[in-house]
Amino acid sequence: MSDEQKTLDPTATADDAPTTEASEETVPLPLTELEGRLAQAEAQAAEYKDQWLRATADFKNFKRRTEQERSELIRSASSALVLKLLPVMDDFERAIDNIPPDIAETPWWGGTQLIAQKLRTVLESEGVKAIEAIGTEFDPNLHEAVLYEDAEGQDGIVTGELQRGYKLGDRVIRPSMVKVGRD
CATH class of the missing domain: 1.10.287 (Helix Hairpins)
Structure with missing residues (x-):
């Protein structure tokens, strides 16, 4: 008896009901849907x-x-x-x-x-190094000018050091207090 006949037969029992085996089987998905899922996963x-x-x-x-x-x-x-x-x-x-x-x-x-x-x-x-000051050109990054003194031919040159300055590595931690000459 076919499934169609069983549904039309009024004497059919529950055991004779149509089976859903076809719906339980995995139906292969169309290629475009698989490609879409793959693209989404990627x-x-x-x-x-x-x-x-x-x-x-x-x-x-x-x-x-x-x-x-x-x-x-x-x-x-x-x-x-x-x-x-x-x-x-x-x-x-x-x-x-x-x-x-x-x-x-x-x-x-x-x-x-x-x-x-x-x-x-x-x-x-x-890493502490003393800053050499006397006889060098005044550099405000290294020296702090405290006094200016008249010194012929030594304009902008450090002529005296009142307090030694120091660097820690390349960083000045205390500038030298200096006297600077001027013409």
């Missing part, structure tokens, strides 16, 4: 890849920025400590320049000079 994959590449780049930038901030923090902490040590260095240099001759020959004074030398060595190991 677009989604490209979008995911783009998002992944952006996230990777953002993470690399974050790591680089964090490392820069960390090194800047260390540099600023170092410069703060160095700025606190520079007056001690200045005092040692003034003491060395003004020592009376009778004390200069004592072993005690030799030990004191060694302490000053160790302090200089520690500062140099941290």
Whole structure:
């Protein structure tokens, strides 16, 4: 009995009802629909890849920025400590320049000079360098003009240093206080 006949037969039972086997079978999708799904999947994959590449780049930038901030923090902490040590260095240099001759020959004074030398060595190991000033052309980035003095032929030249300036790496942490000559 065909399905059409079963539906018309009033004596047909539920077991004789038409089956939906044909609807349960997978019907092959048309090629255009498959191509559309493939294009959609490729677009989604490209979008995911783009998002992944952006996230990777953002993470690399974050790591680089964090490392820069960390090194800047260390540099600023170092410069703060160095700025606190520079007056001690200045005092040692003034003491060395003004020592009376009778004390200069004592072993005690030799030990004191060694302490000053160790302090200089520690500062140099941290990247601190003295700014050379006397005899150079005045540079407002390196020098702070405190006095001007008449000096024939030395217009704009540093003629004296009142307080030594220092750099930490390439950055000036304290400019030199200088006397500048003028014609």
